[in-house]
Amino acid sequence: MRFLPIFLNLAGKRCLVIGGGPVAARKAATLLRAGGTVTVLAPELGAAVAELLAQGRLAHCRKIFEPSDLAGFHLVVAASDQPQVNALAAEAAEARGIPVNVVDRPELCSFVFPAIVDRSPLLVAVSSGGAAPVLARLLRDRLERMLPAGYGALAELAGRFRARVKASLPQPARRRRFWERVLAGPVAQLVLAGRVPEAELHLEHAIQAEKREQDTGGNGFVFLVGAGPGDPDLLTLGGLRAIQEADVVVYDRLVSPEIMDLVRKDADRIYAGKEASRHTLPQDRINALLVKLAREGKRVVRLKGGDPFIFGRGGEEIDTLLEEGIPFQVVPGITAAAGCAAYAGIPLTHRDYAQSVSFVTGHLKEGESADLDWEHLARPRQTLVIYMGLKGLARICAQLMAHGLAPETPAALIEQGTTHRQRLVVGTVRDLPERVAKAGIGAPTLVIVGEVVNLHRKLAWFRGTPPAGADPTSPEA
CATH class of the missing domain: 1.10.8 (Helicase, Ruva Protein; domain 3)
Known part of the structure; x- marks a missing residue:
C-alpha cells in the first residue's frame, strides 16, 4: 500500500491551487466541496476558474509561483502546464511539511486525489495511487450505480x-x-x-x-470454523462470513497467516497453540474460554486448520458448549487431506490404484503404535493419509512394512500444503523418512502412502518452494 487512504478535514483551511487551466478548475472545485478556502495562483485564468472567481467562491493571485507563496497554506495542488513550476512547488511544499498533490506526477505527491462517490456524509473513495486514474474512475462509476442516493x-x-x-x-x-x-x-x-x-x-x-x-445476558454465540489447509482461497464463504463478524477469534497454530489477515482488524485474537506436546492453552481451558466469552455476549469464532471434525477435537468443544447451553454453529472446512493432495497432484482415489482412503493420526505417544490397526492400514490398493506424522514417520513406516506393506510402496510428505511455502518430498515407505530428514522439513505436514502417489509426476500443477538441495524442475520439487 503506497498511499494511506485518509479523509482530511479541510473546513475553513487555506488551500492553494497553482495553475489556471481546466485541471486546476476541477481540483479547486473538489477542494471547495470539502469546505476548503481556495486561492488559485496563476498569471492567467481559463474560463472554468474565471467562472468560480466570478461566483466569489475563490481568490486569485495573479503571478508566477515562488516558494514563498506557500506561507499560510495547509494544502497545495500543483496543476499548472509548466512541469518545472509543478516540481518546484512539490519541493517547496515538502520542505515545509505541507501536503502536496502534483497532477499526473504521483512520484512527486504526498497525497493523491481519489475518485469519489459522494453520498454525504457517506463518502467512498477509490484510488490507484496515480497508476491508473481511468481505472479508478471506472470503479467509481460502478459504485455510483450500486449505491442509492438514500x-x-x-x-x-x-x-x-x-x-x-x-x-x-x-x-x-x-x-x-x-x-x-x-x-x-x-x-x-x-x-x-x-x-x-x-x-x-x-x-x-x-x-x-x-x-x-x-x-438478560443473551446474544453470545460460538462458531466452530474450519479454516482449510492454508490457502485463503480454500476458506468457505460461511467461514469467511463468520470470521469477519467475530468479536473474538480463538485460533490454532495450523491456521495460516493469510487466513488470519481476513479477520476483522478490531476483533480480539487469542492464540490457542495446539502444537504437538506443547499447547499454549490445554483443551479444557479452551473449552472453558469459549463458554466464558459467549456468556459475555460475544460472537466467538473457534478457528481450526483444516476441518474441525477431522483430528480437530471439535466434537469435544461443542460437547462442552451443549452442556453449558451455549448456542453454536459448525462451519466445516476443507480438510488437509483433500486440499494438500489436490495441490500436490495426488488423487486420493483412482479406479486403477485405490478404491478406498484411510485417515489416521500419526501423533502417537510412546508405546501407542500397537493401538493402530496396522494390518488394515498395510493393505494394498488403498490410500493411507497420515495427519501429524512427521515426528513419528520412521516408526510409522517401519510398522507398515512389518505388517506386510511392500517397502517400495510410493509415499509422499507435503509440508505447509496449499500455501506458497508448500514443499513435496516423494519416495517409498522404505526411504521416505531419510529423504524427509535430509530436506529439513518442519510441521505442519501430511503424509500420503499408496500407488496414487506416483500420479503426481503427471498431474502436479502447483509449485511451492523446492526442498533444500532439490532440482526445482523435478516433480518432487
Whole structure:
C-alpha cells in the first residue's frame, strides 16, 4: 500500500491551487466541496476558474509561483502546464511539511486525489495511487450505480442515533452487531424508500429490544470454523462470513497467516497453540474460554486448520458448549487431506490404484503404535493419509512394512500444503523418512502412502518452494 487512504478535514483551511487551466478548475472545485478556502495562483485564468472567481467562491493571485507563496497554506495542488513550476512547488511544499498533490506526477505527491462517490456524509473513495486514474474512475462509476442516493440519509440517521445507541449498549461488540443488523435490515429499507419517520420509529424499538436482550445476558454465540489447509482461497464463504463478524477469534497454530489477515482488524485474537506436546492453552481451558466469552455476549469464532471434525477435537468443544447451553454453529472446512493432495497432484482415489482412503493420526505417544490397526492400514490398493506424522514417520513406516506393506510402496510428505511455502518430498515407505530428514522439513505436514502417489509426476500443477538441495524442475520439487 503506497498511499494511506485518509479523509482530511479541510473546513475553513487555506488551500492553494497553482495553475489556471481546466485541471486546476476541477481540483479547486473538489477542494471547495470539502469546505476548503481556495486561492488559485496563476498569471492567467481559463474560463472554468474565471467562472468560480466570478461566483466569489475563490481568490486569485495573479503571478508566477515562488516558494514563498506557500506561507499560510495547509494544502497545495500543483496543476499548472509548466512541469518545472509543478516540481518546484512539490519541493517547496515538502520542505515545509505541507501536503502536496502534483497532477499526473504521483512520484512527486504526498497525497493523491481519489475518485469519489459522494453520498454525504457517506463518502467512498477509490484510488490507484496515480497508476491508473481511468481505472479508478471506472470503479467509481460502478459504485455510483450500486449505491442509492438514500445512503446519505441512512448515514445521517445513524449519526443522529449514535450517542443514544452508545449509551444504551456500552459493549462495543454488541453495539457493532446491532448497527450491522440495523443498517442491513428494515430500518435501512425504509430510509432508502424515503420513509425516514417510520425508520426512526423502527430504530427506537430496535434499541429497546437490544437493551432488554443485553440486560438478560443473551446474544453470545460460538462458531466452530474450519479454516482449510492454508490457502485463503480454500476458506468457505460461511467461514469467511463468520470470521469477519467475530468479536473474538480463538485460533490454532495450523491456521495460516493469510487466513488470519481476513479477520476483522478490531476483533480480539487469542492464540490457542495446539502444537504437538506443547499447547499454549490445554483443551479444557479452551473449552472453558469459549463458554466464558459467549456468556459475555460475544460472537466467538473457534478457528481450526483444516476441518474441525477431522483430528480437530471439535466434537469435544461443542460437547462442552451443549452442556453449558451455549448456542453454536459448525462451519466445516476443507480438510488437509483433500486440499494438500489436490495441490500436490495426488488423487486420493483412482479406479486403477485405490478404491478406498484411510485417515489416521500419526501423533502417537510412546508405546501407542500397537493401538493402530496396522494390518488394515498395510493393505494394498488403498490410500493411507497420515495427519501429524512427521515426528513419528520412521516408526510409522517401519510398522507398515512389518505388517506386510511392500517397502517400495510410493509415499509422499507435503509440508505447509496449499500455501506458497508448500514443499513435496516423494519416495517409498522404505526411504521416505531419510529423504524427509535430509530436506529439513518442519510441521505442519501430511503424509500420503499408496500407488496414487506416483500420479503426481503427471498431474502436479502447483509449485511451492523446492526442498533444500532439490532440482526445482523435478516433480518432487
